[in-house]
Amino acid sequence: MxxxxxxxxxxxxxxxxxxxxxxxxxxxxxxxxxxxxxxxxxxxxxxxxxxxxxxxxxxxxxxxxxxxxxxxxxxxxxxxxxxxxxxxxxxxxxxxxxxxxxxxxxxxxxxxxxxxxxxxxxxxxMPVKVGDYTDFYSSIEHATNVGKMFRPNGDALLPNWRHIPVGYHGRASSIVISGTDIHRPKGQILPKDATEPIFSPCRLLDFELEMAFIVGKSTALGNSVSISEAENHIFGMVVFNDWSARDIQKWEYVPLGPFLGKSFASSISPWIVTLDALEPFRVASPEQDPEVLDYLKYEEKHNFDINLEVDLMPEGGEATTISKSNFKYMYWNMAQQLTHHTVNGCNINVGDMCASGTISGKDETAYGSMLELSWAGKNTINLKDGGERKFIQDNDTIVMRGFCQNDSVRIGFGEVSGKVLPAK
Structure with a gap:
């Protein structure tokens, strides 16, 4: 349309x-x-x-x-x-x-x-009751950066990454509305140079700059959604902060993937912007190489030119914009994500939420996580008030914004904010 x-x-x-x-x-x-x-x-x-x-x-x-x-x-x-x-x-x-x-x-x-x-x-x-939540991993820039950090001597991207929109099913109960305080999570971590884990509050707390779409049409178990029909199953979108405990995640994620490192909280902006309102901001997706399998091939434009920003604000301090990215960079688009999600017959329900995965751009000003901005803690992020960060500290507030703009109109999402409180 x-x-x-x-x-x-x-x-x-x-x-x-x-x-x-x-x-x-x-x-x-x-x-x-x-x-x-x-x-x-x-x-x-x-x-x-x-x-x-x-x-x-x-x-x-x-x-x-x-x-x-x-x-x-x-x-x-x-x-x-x-x-x-x-x-x-x-x-x-x-x-x-x-x-x-x-x-x-x-x-x-x-x-x-x-x-x-x-x-x-x-x-x-909370605008919807979220029955199920899926988190994808669809930014090639982010996946490449993480691969370089975690596999410095191997291929940055695993062999399957360019063939499927990689994702995992997350915890829906801990998705919260903007303004909800987040307690620093606790879990097992493996300190540097140690051979045995310890139980500790997370030391490497991070945000992930994401967008999420809300499923608008249910399917029956066993049925799949075609790529041409996928957007008819999407009601709209929100800005999504997928908080991440990097040290807990690093110790737990092999062999089954994220668990406690991700399930403690995700924050969303309160207003769901419809795909209809975003229509003037459609753009072509990045070229996919190698060619994808037939069920993932599409003809229309399924990406959107959405400017994204992240601010970090220390308690009592001034906000510093530490990242500026854009949703248009997504290698795997929402239609492909939903089509792949259902291709095995997995049923989806109205209110289900599917997040994009961290959205990173082409250079270091557009990285969508502190893991990338600090390059796993090797670099410091300078704040306006003279402070420095490598990861999020207690009482820091993270604010994300998303908006589209052309010569005649600005369509935005407002913001999603969350303050990190000390571990309970």
């Missing part, structure tokens, strides 16, 4: 809600989330516009969704799963209707005090 098909993407649209030029959330975006105003029991579906949240339950109360042919009780739910289950046609109709209602001169303007809440007034909640 081409960009001009979506009326809501028209760059000429103006809202009666004042939106600053540098906002991530103009009328052309309209991402979905779950918010509350009084208490968590009050949580319901909202859409972000500028510095405000539009209450979709209240729009339903005002009978402004009467032309949407589905049960509007989904807007009163405390997760988006029931709304997403209505299917792509209904997501699109809802976004288009909201776009109409928010345009300058709309009848909604006289109800604005009833339906709009300042972002300062609301609490954001």
């Amino acid at each position: 081409s960009a001009h098909t979506f009326k809501a993407n028209n760059p000429a649209l103006k809202s009666f809600v004042e939106v600053s030029k540098d906002s991530d959330f103009p009328i052309q975006n309209l991402p979905f989330g779950i918010f509350s105003t009084d208490n968590a029991q009050d949580a319901r579906v909202g859409v972000r516009i500028g510095d405000f949240v539009l209450d979709l339950a209240e729009l339903s109360e005002l009978n402004l969704f009467d032309n949407l042919d589905f049960d509007h009780s989904v807007f009163y739910e405390n997760v988006l799963n029931p709304f997403i289950e209505l299917g792509q046609q209904n997501w699109r109709a809802t976004r288009e209707k909201i776009s109409e209602l928010l345009q300058a001169g709309s009848d909604l303007e006289r109800h604005k005090d009833k339906v709009l809440f300042s972002i300062e007034q609301v609490t954001m909640h």
Whole structure:
């Protein structure tokens, strides 16, 4: 579907809600989330516009969704799963209707005090109930960097890497909303030059700069999703910080892969940006060599030009931007990831989350982890306040942002932040 098909993407649209030029959330975006105003029991579906949240339950109360042919009780739910289950046609109709209602001169303007809440007034909640979580390893720059560090005398990429989107199934219960504090994890580590492990708080705590997509259409066990159908099964995307305990992971990951080094926490941004809103920012994927097998071949553009940034902020200190990358670098795109995920008949469910793996760019300013930025601790990362880091220290806050920008519009994700507290 081409960009001009979506009326809501028209760059000429103006809202009666004042939106600053540098906002991530103009009328052309309209991402979905779950918010509350009084208490968590009050949580319901909202859409972000500028510095405000539009209450979709209240729009339903005002009978402004009467032309949407589905049960509007989904807007009163405390997760988006029931709304997403209505299917792509209904997501699109809802976004288009909201776009109409928010345009300058709309009848909604006289109800604005009833339906709009300042972002300062609301609490954001997990937007979906995540049933299953899969983490891919799809940046060739990141995989090459890690391979060079861990296998200095061997091939940086293992033989399978250019043939399949490598991934593993992770722990869904520890995915948390932006703003949630993270305690430093504990586990077994093998100190340098030691032959026996010790039990210790993680000493090499890291972030991983990732994006994740939310599954929007379930499949039955035994069925597969074709590459041409894959994006019809994706509702939208969030920025994803996959916290990583490098020393715990290094000791445990052979032979079965990540476990305690990854399962303690992953943080997501609260607003799910739809693929429809991202449509104007499609770009070609990097060339894949060798040629992939037929089931992974695609014709359309499945990558997106999403600028990504990571800030590290010491407690009481100034934030330093330590990485600037871009989602367009991904060697394996989302359509290939989902197709490969289901090719063996693995069923997927609405609300499942699939993360990209660390997104690193071409040079050291675009590395998506401290493991790479410090090159496994050999180099120091200089902070604005004169401090230095090799890995994350207690009371540091990590903030990630993602946004697309062209001459006419900026579509962003907001931010995902998390503060690291000492081990319990």
